[in-house]
Amino acid sequence: MTNNTKDNGVPTLADVANYANVSTATVSRCLNSPERVGGNTRKRVMKAVRDLGYAPNFGAQALAARQTNTVAAVIPTMENAVFARGLQAFQEELGRHGKTLLVASSAYNAELEEQQVRALVARGADGILLIGYDRTPEIYEFLAKQKVPTLIAWSFNPEEPRPAVGFNNRAAMADLARQVIGQGHENIACISAPTASNDRARERVEGIRDAKAKAGQDPKNLTVIETPYGIETGETAFRQVMTNAPQTTAIMCVNDVLAVGALRAAREMGMKVPNDISVTGFDDIEIATLAEPPLTTVHVPHREMGRCAADMLIQILKGDLIGHNLELATEIRIRQSLGPAPH
Amino acid sequence: MTNNTKDNGVPTLADVANYANVSTATVSRCLNSPERVGGNTRKRVMKAVRDLGYAPNFGAQALAARQTNTVAAVIPTMENAVFARGLQAFQEELGRHGKTLLVASSAYNAELEEQQVRALVARGADGILLIGYDRTPEIYEFLAKQKVPTLIAWSFNPEEPRPAVGFNNRAAMADLARQVIGQGHENIACISAPTASNDRARERVEGIRDAKAKAGQDPKNLTVIETPYGIETGETAFRQVMTNAPQTTAIMCVNDVLAVGALRAAREMGMKVPNDISVTGFDDIEIATLAEPPLTTVHVPHREMGRCAADMLIQILKGDLIGHNLELATEIRIRQSLGPAPH
DNA sequence: TTGTATGCGTTATCAG
DNA sequence: CTGATAACGCATACAA
Numbered sequence: 001m002t003n004n005t006k007d008n009g010v011p012t013l014a015d016v017a018n019y020a021n022v023s024t025a026t027v028s029r030c031l032n033s034p035e036r037v038g039g040n041t042r043k044r045v046m047k048a049v050r051d052l053g054y055a056p057n058f059g060a061q062a063l064a065a066r067q068t069n070t071v072a073a074v075i076p077t078m079e080n081a082v083f084a085r086g087l088q089a090f091q092e093e094l095g096r097h098g099k100t101l102l103v104a105s106s107a108y109n110a111e112l113e114e115q116q117v118r119a120l121v122a123r124g125a126d127g128i129l130l131i132g133y134d135r136t137p138e139i140y141e142f143l144a145k146q147k148v149p150t151l152i153a154w155s156f157n158p159e160e161p162r163p164a165v166g167f168n169n170r171a172a173m174a175d176l177a178r179q180v181i182g183q184g185h186e187n188i189a190c191i192s193a194p195t196a197s198n199d200r201a202r203e204r205v206e207g208i209r210d211a212k213a214k215a216g217q218d219p220k221n222l223t224v225i226e227t228p229y230g231i232e233t234g235e236t237a238f239r240q241v242m243t244n245a246p247q248t249t250a251i252m253c254v255n256d257v258l259a260v261g262a263l264r265a266a267r268e269m270g271m272k273v274p275n276d277i278s279v280t281g282f283d284d285i286e287i288a289t290l291a292e293p294p295l296t297t298v299h300v301p302h303r304e305m306g307r308c309a310a311d312m313l314i315q316i317l318k319g320d321l322i323g324h325n326l327e328l329a330t331e332i333r334i335r336q337s338l339g340p341a342p343h
Numbered sequence: 344m345t346n347n348t349k350d351n352g353v354p355t356l357a358d359v360a361n362y363a364n365v366s367t368a369t370v371s372r373c374l375n376s377p378e379r380v381g382g383n384t385r386k387r388v389m390k391a392v393r394d395l396g397y398a399p400n401f402g403a404q405a406l407a408a409r410q411t412n413t414v415a416a417v418i419p420t421m422e423n424a425v426f427a428r429g430l431q432a433f434q435e436e437l438g439r440h441g442k443t444l445l446v447a448s449s450a451y452n453a454e455l456e457e458q459q460v461r462a463l464v465a466r467g468a469d470g471i472l473l474i475g476y477d478r479t480p481e482i483y484e485f486l487a488k489q490k491v492p493t494l495i496a497w498s499f500n501p502e503e504p505r506p507a508v509g510f511n512n513r514a515a516m517a518d519l520a521r522q523v524i525g526q527g528h529e530n531i532a533c534i535s536a537p538t539a540s541n542d543r544a545r546e547r548v549e550g551i552r553d554a555k556a557k558a559g560q561d562p563k564n565l566t567v568i569e570t571p572y573g574i575e576t577g578e579t580a581f582r583q584v585m586t587n588a589p590q591t592t593a594i595m596c597v598n599d600v601l602a603v604g605a606l607r608a609a610r611e612m613g614m615k616v617p618n619d620i621s622v623t624g625f626d627d628i629e630i631a632t633l634a635e636p637p638l639t640t641v642h643v644p645h646r647e648m649g650r651c652a653a654d655m656l657i658q659i660l661k662g663d664l665i666g667h668n669l670e671l672a673t674e675i676r677i678r679q680s681l682g683p684a685p686h
Numbered sequence: 687t688t689g690t691a692t693g694c695g696t697t698a699t700c701a702g
Numbered sequence: 703c704t705g706a707t708a709a710c711g712c713a714t715a716c717a718a
Contacts, residue, residue, distance in 0.1 A: 013713095024711090025713080026687085026689075029714095041688080056711085058405060059405025059411070061711080064711075064714080065712080066402075068402065070445075070466060091421075091446060100466045102413075102444065103446050104444070105434060123443045124405075146396065290603065368698085368704070369703085371697060372704085401695095402712095403695030406694090406709095407697040407698080408696075409710080
């Protein structure tokens with residue numbers, strides 16, 4: 001009666017060891033590196049494991065092994081299809097490597113993001129994925145202090161030392177703007193997400209200015225409306241643009257959802273797209289092709305980004321520091337929502 | 344020099360205790376039940392926590408507290424907006440209660456789902472959310488053996504003893520079918536997701552049969568095409584229907600995405616909706632209103648479902664067994680894609 | 687190949 | 703209100 005095995009509750013390593021007449025170390029080895037144990041004992045141990053229905057205790061395992069095989073991601077919201085898509089690919093790839101995904105969302109709120117990051121780290125995330133570079137230094141400091149490897153997605157800037165997988169938001173939008181300008185548009189407006197703590201949006205707006213400057217237009221002369229994500233907000237913003245700057249002939253939106261809202265507002269106002277006004281988006285999600293007329297936009301490889309992010313983070317966790325920075329290519333998709341400027 | 348504090352590595356409770364000149368017990372109390380500690384010491388401790396950037400070690404916490412405050416969900420895929428939306432709300436509500444979300448996806452594959460469930464449980468999930476009732480008994484047995492509380496979402500069947508939050512898929516679709524039949528349609532076809540291990544889809548198809556029977560039509564006389572999720576697959580299925588059953592005047596799809604595909608195919612084939620043929624969807628996601636013409640569909644309160652699921656699971660984890668079953672109401676949204684049957 | 691012993695960072699029990 | 707101290711279940715360096 002002097003064994004340390006409790007007959008109630010779930011079986012532990014000690015129970016298995018006891019049952020199989022070996023030490024706990026042997027059982028542990030049997031489970032984690034079976035090749036380091038005798039075929040005979042192994043069989044006995046495995047039988048014990050099955051007989052007792054043993055499953056390792058996660059907390060204990062994490063505590064002793066100093067890792068959880070869990071990776072976290074904080075995204076603005078899963079309701080935005082681009083993040084849902086990227087996250088799905090991220091999770092799939094993680095799963096292939098035996099890692100599990102922990103998720104939280106920030107609702108585009110910096111303060112909330114910090115909370116989420118802390119919570120996730122507290123939940124034992126081995127590594128973490130964040131969207132874009134912009135955030136308070138506190139978060140980065142915390143992550144550094146906690147030694148949690150961090151990967152940025154959706155943005156790519158060779159100047160930034162931080163590991164990232166993404167694309168050049170600014171250049172991509174500039175490319176698109178060049179197309180717009182090429183159609184003769186001189187009065188361009190932009191509907192953007194709030195740029196305050198969102199480098200993706202900010203860079204896209206800057207991209208338009210870049211293209212204007214290069215085309216000899218005044219980069220300052222750009223009407224910009226900032227508004228939260230959504231079709232309705234896009235509609236409202238469109239109306240606002242047409243009020244503030246009625247001479248506008250092309251509206252470039254920083255994402256497809258806002259653009260769809262703009263399209264809808266245009267129709268309601270009796271304006272023909274692209275005859276009266278051109279509209280462009282960014283992301284190339286499904287509604288871009290569904291929209292009426294179909295949306296000219298920038299195609300972003302969201303799935304690939306998610307997959308690559310997983311691979312990179314896994315590399316980083318392994319201590320391989322190669323390929324710490326990955327730029328993905330985007331592609332302009334010209335569709336009917338862009339046409340020549342009305343003279 | 345006899346303290347047990349290591350100056351390298353991440354700060355631990357002991358470090359904080361040391362820094363604040365209190366015992367580890369006090370720090371722990373400070374963090375977990377602040378009311379049980381003196382205001383003065385509390386302040387000192389909290390400062391130490393901030394100064395050191397302390398975060399509790401998850402493994403240790405889980406081991407000592409015997410719970411992870413982590414809840415898991417296995418959904419078919421986040422790329423389906425309905426799940427993304429529900430999951431987002433689920434996560435938000437979980438977060439409000441200090442719980443973190445662990446996610447995996449099954450890709451509508453039963454075998455994969457079982458793997459994911461096992462992995463998530465192995466990661467210490469305190470409870471788990473699953474979509475629909477249909478799955479192998481092995482999963483349910485495993486969950487029972489591991490004593491992991493499980494909640495079903497998206498389906499609701501009073502006959503099922505299992506805790507669930509969802510809606511009556513069958514009745515909802517029957518309601519919609521009644522509307523269709525009320526428009527004079529007698530040759531109805533259905534484009535469904537694979538029904539083999541998907542009770543939601545199966546019930547929706549049955550709902551159509553129910554309505555037909557009640558209207559005096561032969562419930563067996565229903566063309567059903569099963570196809571995976573997607574706009575393209577919806578297109579293909581539509582063509583197949585028109586080949587197999589050219590007399591069809593209304594096509595009811597088990598989700599909006601398939602319906603949008605059907606709409607597109609109809610247009611390509613030169614058929615006018617709803618003049619030549621009516622099309623209906625299910626879910627009422629954004630594309631339903633964006634579609635041309637807007638889709639008649641069943642509105643499902645995805646966000647509310649996610650939020651309620653979180654609340655219920657939390658109740659269950661607390662040991663409160665009340666309200667174990669929750670039925671949510673759906674609502675028919677009549678839009679232009681449904682019209683009278685051509686004579 | 688196998689066993690022994692120790693440490694992992696918290697929580698919780700019990701004294702003080 | 704606060705401090706020792708004993709679990710918690712597993713992994714692993716070190717011995718045998």
